[in-house]
Amino acid sequence: MLTDRANNSSASTAAPPHVEFNKDGDRATVTLTGAWTTRNVRRVDETMRDIEVDNGFSSAVIDLSGVELLDTAGTWLVERLRTALEKSGKTVSIEGQSESWGALFEAVGDIAAAPPEVIHIDRPSLITRFFESIGRMVYAFGDDFIKAMHILGATVRGAQMKGSSRSSIRPAAIIHQIDSMGIGAVPVVVLMSTIIGAIIAQQGAFQLRYFGAEIFVVDLVGILVLREIGVLLTAIMIAGRSGSAITAEIGSMKMREETDALTVIGLNPVGVLVFPRLVALVISLPLLTIIADFAALGGAMVITWAYSGIPPDAFIQRLRDAVDLSSYLAGLIKAPFMAMIIGVMASVEGMKVGGSAESLGQRVTASVVKSIFVVIVVDGIFAIFYASINF
Numbered sequence: 001m002l003t004d005r006a007n008n009s010s011a012s013t014a015a016p017p018h019v020e021f022n023k024d025g026d027r028a029t030v031t032l033t034g035a036w037t038t039r040n041v042r043r044v045d046e047t048m049r050d051i052e053v054d055n056g057f058s059s060a061v062i063d064l065s066g067v068e069l070l071d072t073a074g075t076w077l078v079e080r081l082r083t084a085l086e087k088s089g090k091t092v093s094i095e096g097q098s099e100s101w102g103a104l105f106e107a108v109g110d111i112a113a114a115p116p117e118v119i120h121i122d123r124p125s126l127i128t129r130f131f132e133s134i135g136r137m138v139y140a141f142g143d144d145f146i147k148a149m150h151i152l153g154a155t156v157r158g159a160q161m162k163g164s165s166r167s168s169i170r171p172a173a174i175i176h177q178i179d180s181m182g183i184g185a186v187p188v189v190v191l192m193s194t195i196i197g198a199i200i201a202q203q204g205a206f207q208l209r210y211f212g213a214e215i216f217v218v219d220l221v222g223i224l225v226l227r228e229i230g231v232l233l234t235a236i237m238i239a240g241r242s243g244s245a246i247t248a249e250i251g252s253m254k255m256r257e258e259t260d261a262l263t264v265i266g267l268n269p270v271g272v273l274v275f276p277r278l279v280a281l282v283i284s285l286p287l288l289t290i291i292a293d294f295a296a297l298g299g300a301m302v303i304t305w306a307y308s309g310i311p312p313d314a315f316i317q318r319l320r321d322a323v324d325l326s327s328y329l330a331g332l333i334k335a336p337f338m339a340m341i342i343g344v345m346a347s348v349e350g351m352k353v354g355g356s357a358e359s360l361g362q363r364v365t366a367s368v369v370k371s372i373f374v375v376i377v378v379d380g381i382f383a384i385f386y387a388s389i390n391f
Contacts, residue, residue, distance in 0.1 A: 014034060014035035014068040014069050015033065015034040015035065015068065016034050016035065016040050016043060017032070017033070017034040017035060017036045017040050017041060017043060017044045017074070018032070018033045018034050018044070019031070019032060019044050019047045019048065019051070020032075020033070021047075021051055021054075023056060023057050025057075026057050026058040026059060027057060027058075027059050027060070027061070028051075028054075028056075028057040028059070028060040028061070029060070029061050029063060030051060030060060030061070030062045030063065030081070031063045031066060032062065032063065032064055032066060032067050032078070033066030033067065033068075034066070034067070034068060034069075035067075035068050035069035036067055036069065036070050036071070036073070036074025036075075036077065036078075037069050037070070037071045037073065037074060038071055038072070038073040038074075041073045041074050041077055044077070045077065048077050048080070048081050051081060051085075052080070052081055052084035052085065053084075055088070057090065058089075058090055058091065059090060059091040059092070059093075060085055060090055060091070060092050060093075061092075061093050061094075061095055062078060062081065062082065062092065062093070062094045062095070063095050063096050064078070064094060064095065064096040064097050064098075064101075065095065065096030066096070067096075070098075070101055070104065071104075072104065072107075072108060075101070075104045075105055075108045076108050078094070078105075079105065079108050079109050082094065144345075144348055144370075147348045147351065147352075148344045148345065148348050150270075151270050151274055151344055151347050151348060151351070152340075152344055154268060154270035154271055154274070155270060155271060155274045155275045155278050155344075155347075170276065173276035174276045174279050174280055174283075176276070177276045177277050177279075177280030177281075178280045178283055178284055180242075180245075180280075181238070181241075181242040181245075181277070181280050181281060181284050182280065182283070182284030182287060182288060185237065185238060185241055185242065185284070185288060186288070186291060188237060188241065189234055189237055189288050189291060189292050189295070190291060190292070190295045191295075192233065192237060192292075193230065193233060193234070193291075193292040193293075193295035193296040193299070194295045194296065194298060194299035195299060196229060196233060196296055196299070197221060197225060197229075197295065197296030197297060197298070197299035197300040197303075198299035198300060198302065198303040200220070200221055200224060200225070200229070200296075200300065201217055201220075201221050201299070201300035201301075201303040201304050201307070202303050202307055204217040204220045204221065205217045205303075205304060205307055205308045208220075209308075214304075214308045214310070215310065215314075215318060217300075217304055217308065217310075218300075218304065218310070218315055218318040218319050218322055219318070219322035219323075221296070221297065221300040221304075222297065222319045222322045222323040222327070223322065223323060223327055225293055225296040225297060225300070226293055226323055226327045226328050226330070226331050227327055227330045227331050227386075228331065228379065228383070229296065230289055230292045230293040230296055230331050231289045231292075231331040231332070231334045231335050231338065231379075232334075232375070232376070232379050233292060234285065234288050234289050234292045234335075235285065235334075235335070235338040235339075235342065235375045235379075236372050236375065236376075238281070238284075238285055238288065238339075238342060239342045239346075239368055239371035239372050239375060240368050240372070242281065242342070242346075243342045243343075243345070243346040243367055243368060243371045244346070244364050244367060244368050246277050246343065246346035246347060246350060246367075247346045247347075247349045247350040247353075247363055247364045247367040248350070248360065248364050249273075249350070250273055250274075250346075250347060250350030250351060250353070251349070251350040251351075251352075251353030251359075251360045251363055251364070252353075252360065253273065254350065254351065254353050255353060255354075255355055255356075255360065259273070259351075270347070270351075273347070274343070274344075274347045277343055277347070278339075278340065278343040278344070278347075281339040281340070281342060281343045282336050282339045282340060282343075284339070285335045285336070285338060285339035285342075286332055286335040286336060286339075289331065289332060289335045290332070293328075293331070297319070300315075301315045301316075326391055330382075330386055330391060333382075334378070334379060334382050337378060337382075338375050338378060338379075341371065341374050341375060341378060342371045342375065345367060345370050345371045345374065346367045346371060349363040349364070349366050349367035349370070350363065350367070
């Protein structure tokens, strides 16, 4: 709402707002000139606030005869000044007010005179917030579980064409993913497994030396690597390496709406994108686990030879006596399950990517963290199951 004193006045030609403040004893005069509109009033807001807190007078006159343009924002500043001065016990009068401004001052005056509303927000207690966070986590877990089952079911169906008799399995795509996720991961898996195996052997030999039983470090390393460390360490590295890649690839395609394009041409996006990657993970992770086991045992063999004087032939002979086929299979059986978990969770997070780069980064981080967490939990479940059946 905008009113002016002269019909030929306009916002483009009017002078900027100006405040002149004069005091004559206990009487003050506030003279306002120029265009007091939304675009300009920020220039005089600080000056008006300084007048509001000035206590050097007991009465004031606000002269509006020099105001060329006035809108709601300008009226608000005038009414705010009048209200503030009256609340401090001063007598205030307004002069030079145009009749056309009456509606503005009437509307704005009621709001300016009203006491400020104080909104009290009752913050929940610490216990309530704790259980609320648990509830949100459970709800999010249920949502992720439903999406994971959807992706798993669509993956089992494969990358079929709607209404077509073409084969749903594309060997070339699967082989490409095996090369990327499996063969490409061999160096880092071998390096990390060798170091971990060597560390376990060195620490075990150091402790067993006090009991004169350094030879039993072979039993320790063999059982620990074959049953737990080999597959678990490999799964964690694959979750960080390949799981994040799956989330980033699917998420970037979703950001560019390529998944929608697959749907438009009659393809199942989940089958096309997830099926080859999931099959490649199920094939690659057990093979990488075997490589990791050999690498860890090799590192342990070198360390025990150099640190404890146990030659390689004695290490191998003791290893054959300490472990059997069940120890080897106990770790290898876990690998396909962990591969499925990593692939499905990475795909779920990839499908949840929004339209921003920040969303992609958050989903990749969530994919790695959730995959590693669930893999460790599943490993613990397997350990409990093996103990209950004496496997």
